Amino acid sequence: MQSVYQHLISLLLVFSSLQVPQLTEGCSCALGHPQDAFCNSDIVIRAKVVGKKLLRDGPFGTMRYTIKQMKMYKGFEKVQHVQHIYTDASESLCGVKFEINKYQYLITGRVYEDKVYTGLCNFNERWERLSLAQKKGFNHRYQLGCNCRIKPCHYLPCFVTSKNECLWTDMLSHFGYPGYQSRHYACIQQKEGYCSWYRGMTTRDKTVINATDP
Incomplete structure (x- = not known):
């Protein structure tokens, strides 16, 4: 009986050790109302994503999405017309994955050095779902x-x-x-x-x- 008990304990320890990375890794964002997303963003646009390219910078790279901008709701003083959206290539670092040539998206983001960046903690949603x-x-x-x-x-x-x-x-x-x-x-x-x-x-x-x- 003791050997069976020890075996169960060892299995539990192995299982726990396997779960630790899932608990410590990944993107974590606080819940936010879409109004806060609008007010706290530099750029708010509706756009269709028409292409993407992986740029080899940073530990996992940066994904550059090429977009067709339909409408700009905020950010005229920052960027006249958005052509590219940048995000981390890794979802664990809050990178966003957009589908190509499928949907129109409502995209919010920040502007750094004339480039628009977004992530999982920004409000990004398919327009039809709003x-x-x-x-x-x-x-x-x-x-x-x-x-x-x-x-x-x-x-x-x-x-x-x-x-x-x-x-x-x-x-x-x-x-x-x-x-x-x-x-x-x-x-x-x-x-x-x-x-x-x-x-x-x-x-x-x-x-x-x-x-x-x-």
Whole structure:
């Protein structure tokens, strides 16, 4: 019996040692509302990826994607027209993989030395997967709330602490991201500097709610 027990312990130790790299390696990003992605990015565009090339720089190289820009929502003062998007070639270092000649993407990124860089911690999504409210948000609505602060609520109780905050509760009611507020609401600055969640998809569905809802 003792030898069987020792054998089981040794197997558990081997298994644990095999799992360690998976726990310590990889890209880890904090959840973010798409409005924050818009406000914190240098560049926000809609584009189709038409080519790619691996550049041999860095430990794993850099992937340069050639794009066909459809529309620019933010970044006119940084780059007039984006032709290439750069990202790390390794997903473990937060590199993004785009499919070629298939989809239009909403791409957000930063500009360094006139080059646009993006990664898994940026907001990058197929255009067709965005909700109508998200499309309107990137088009014009999110910019109205860049002076607001979206405050994540991970555990109850949680409260807003200033008039410019909107309480983001997707992590509570929708078991993570993306949730209802992410897909359908923008945090917009109202009169007297107060910020509140706003949903205005159609003329019959225009609601302004206080900073603690939904």
